[in-house]
Amino acid sequence: MSQEQAVDTAGMSYLESAPRKLVTVYLPLAIFLFVLLFPFYWMGITSFKPNNELLSREGNPFWVIEPTLAHVKKLLFDTSYPEWMWNTMLVSVVSTFASLTAAVLAAYAIERLRFKGARHVGLAIFLAYLVPPSILFIPLASVVFQLGLFDTRWALILTYPTFLIPFCTWLLMGYFRSIPYELEECALIDGATRWQILTRIILPLAVPGLISAGIFAFTLSWNEFIYALTFVSSSEIKTIPVGVVTELVEGDVYHWGSLMAGALLGSLPVAFVYSFFVEYYVSGMTGSVKE
Amino acid sequence: MLDKLQNNRNALGLVFMLPAAVLLLLFLTYPLGLGVWLGFTDTKVGRPGQWVGLENYAFLLEDQVTRLALFNTLFYTTIASVLKFFLGLWLALLLNRNLRFKTFFRAVILLPYIVPTALSAIAFWWIFDSQFSIISWALTKMGLINAYIDFLGEPWNARWSVIAANVWRGVPFVAITLLAGLQTISPSYYEASAIDGATPWQQFRHVTLPLLTPIIAVVMTFSVLFTFTDFQLIYVITRGGPLNATHLMATLSFQRAISGGALGEGAAISIAMVPFLLAAIMVSYFGLQRRAWQQGGGDK
Numbered sequence: 001m002s003q004e005q006a007v008d009t010a011g012m013s014y015l016e017s018a019p020r021k022l023v024t025v026y027l028p029l030a031i032f033l034f035v036l037l038f039p040f041y042w043m044g045i046t047s048f049k050p051n052n053e054l055l056s057r058e059g060n061p062f063w064v065i066e067p068t069l070a071h072v073k074k075l076l077f078d079t080s081y082p083e084w085m086w087n088t089m090l091v092s093v094v095s096t097f098a099s100l101t102a103a104v105l106a107a108y109a110i111e112r113l114r115f116k117g118a119r120h121v122g123l124a125i126f127l128a129y130l131v132p133p134s135i136l137f138i139p140l141a142s143v144v145f146q147l148g149l150f151d152t153r154w155a156l157i158l159t160y161p162t163f164l165i166p167f168c169t170w171l172l173m174g175y176f177r178s179i180p181y182e183l184e185e186c187a188l189i190d191g192a193t194r195w196q197i198l199t200r201i202i203l204p205l206a207v208p209g210l211i212s213a214g215i216f217a218f219t220l221s222w223n224e225f226i227y228a229l230t231f232v233s234s235s236e237i238k239t240i241p242v243g244v245v246t247e248l249v250e251g252d253v254y255h256w257g258s259l260m261a262g263a264l265l266g267s268l269p270v271a272f273v274y275s276f277f278v279e280y281y282v283s284g285m286t287g288s289v290k291e
Numbered sequence: 292m293l294d295k296l297q298n299n300r301n302a303l304g305l306v307f308m309l310p311a312a313v314l315l316l317l318f319l320t321y322p323l324g325l326g327v328w329l330g331f332t333d334t335k336v337g338r339p340g341q342w343v344g345l346e347n348y349a350f351l352l353e354d355q356v357t358r359l360a361l362f363n364t365l366f367y368t369t370i371a372s373v374l375k376f377f378l379g380l381w382l383a384l385l386l387n388r389n390l391r392f393k394t395f396f397r398a399v400i401l402l403p404y405i406v407p408t409a410l411s412a413i414a415f416w417w418i419f420d421s422q423f424s425i426i427s428w429a430l431t432k433m434g435l436i437n438a439y440i441d442f443l444g445e446p447w448n449a450r451w452s453v454i455a456a457n458v459w460r461g462v463p464f465v466a467i468t469l470l471a472g473l474q475t476i477s478p479s480y481y482e483a484s485a486i487d488g489a490t491p492w493q494q495f496r497h498v499t500l501p502l503l504t505p506i507i508a509v510v511m512t513f514s515v516l517f518t519f520t521d522f523q524l525i526y527v528i529t530r531g532g533p534l535n536a537t538h539l540m541a542t543l544s545f546q547r548a549i550s551g552g553a554l555g556e557g558a559a560i561s562i563a564m565v566p567f568l569l570a571a572i573m574v575s576y577f578g579l580q581r582r583a584w585q586q587g588g589g590d591k
Contacts, residue, residue, distance in 0.1 A: 032462075036403050036462070037399065039411055040406075055423065061425055061428055106307065113303055118304065128315055134522045134545075135562070135565065135568075139322035142334075143317070161314045162314070223407040223408060230545075241410055245409050245527050259417070260414065263414055264410075270407070274402075278398045282401070282467060285464070285468065
């Protein structure tokens with residue numbers, strides 16, 4: 001995607017009149033934005049509503065009259081929420097770094113060392129990327145159990161790379177491909193080893209790719225649900241998505257306030273990281289679907 | 292010895308592949324094979340199974356709940372993917388105009404895709420609540436309905452509700468990736484066709500769409516794969532209810548294998564999804580090949 005092509009693709013839209021553009025562009029866009037963002041607003045407003053306002057059909061539900069921090073307080077002090085937060089953070093960071101390391105080595109080997117059979121390995125990595133966790137979790141649960149990892153953080157740290165490594169490797173292969181071969185040849189002539197080439201030439205040039213892959217991998221592990229639901233059962237080692245879904249729902253009484261506060265707080269860290277690295281995230285996402 | 296390793300591409304390649312290969316073989320390839328094997332056994336939690344051949348599959352073929360789950364999965368995947376495609380394409384075309392704050396719009400639109408699905412699903416659960424649903428409240432105030440809608444208590448309502456949640460989550464992905472595709476189309480095509488008197492619809496039909504087809508095929512393949520194997524939304528919003536009306540293959544396999552302990556049967560349900568996934572991949576792969584060939588590309 002070259003830069004010149006990306007600018008002003010709208011071409012001749014200046015021919016359009018302002019009122020027409022308002023109806024055909026801004027109005028639909030406003031509706032899209034409203035629908036896409038409303039659930040977040042709703043999460044936020046519900047987290048600060050006292051129970052009597054939550055369970056009343058009178059008044060204006062879109063606003064809160066007496067905001068309260070009771071739900072957040074309950075979440076932070078009466079539940080294991082802080083522990084879930086810590087677990088999610090720990091598992092996401094460790095599995096992201098482990099996967100990134102393995103992926104850098106693998107991508108370099110496939111793309112640049114071109115060992116015998118590298119093409120087939122590259123294809124296998126792509127196919128691994130297409131294996132959905134929901135067809136893998138049952139046998140994987142039995143593997144985790146056999147290895148004695150059931151109900152430990154290791155179960156998650158070691159299984160998340162099954163979807164992170166294929167994704168990161170695939171993305172990094174694309175980045176490494178864009179680095180000119182000549183750089184590497186010069187270094188080889190000057191007597192650099194492959195390891196030196198990787199750490200001193202390729203990696204510094206691939207920093208944007210590393211950030212893209214890292215951000216994407218972090219959000220993927222933060223959002224992971226089915227493995228965390230299946231492989232962990234003790235409350236103190238659950239992750240946020242699983243903890244909120246399984247522990248905050250007690251019988252038929254739904255504590256909507258603290259449920260929404262839990263959902264909101266659990267979404268904030270990824271939204272925060274994302275807001276700093278939007279461009280990297282988008283290029284990671286679009287890169288992941290490119291051949 | 293170390294020097295020799297440094298210069299042998301095959302040996303060094305093997306060393307570099309080692310960490311990824313060990314993890315993937317142990318936690319991906321082996322479980323995949325194990326899953327196929329489990330599907331042919333009557334394994335229960337805590338009890339090794341006996342080989343029973345196709346018994347699980349024969350049972351599931353006759354099982355009303357499994358048949359319903361298959362229907363639900365196909366219905367859910369078809370409707371949600373079609374909606375995601377049209378809405379996503381529309382949103383991408385809107386974002387491709389020269390707008391103010393375009394970068395901001397693009398960043399905000401992706402939010403539903405990046406926050407944990409299990410957590411946004413809880414928000415939808417609350418939005419679809421039978422007594423306090425904000426949608427029902429708004430519709431009542433507008434005078435469109437008299438009684439609150441039972442979104443998740445009635446089979447067809449529940450099906451459409453979970454589809455709505457899935458579309459909400461998936462549209463940003465489709466829109467942003469298609470937008471990236473749109474931005475690679477050179478404006479000169481539009482200028483040339485406009486000079487030849489093409490209408491906006493003709494431009495879309497004969498310039499945008501053909502050039503966008505490859506990326507549409509890839510994006511929609513991914514979208515179909517993820518929708519077909521969806522688990523979180525259903526597990527959180529309905530747990531497959533009411534009356535199994537929203538059970539998908541993935542949630543049913545979880546219920547049978549993990550909650551019910553019938554690992555063999557659950558594995559068989561998972562494995563039964565594979566042919567459908569392969570079919571989706573094949574359709575898109577061969578579709579793209581045929582297109583490349585039509586456009587003068589050689590046989591690969």
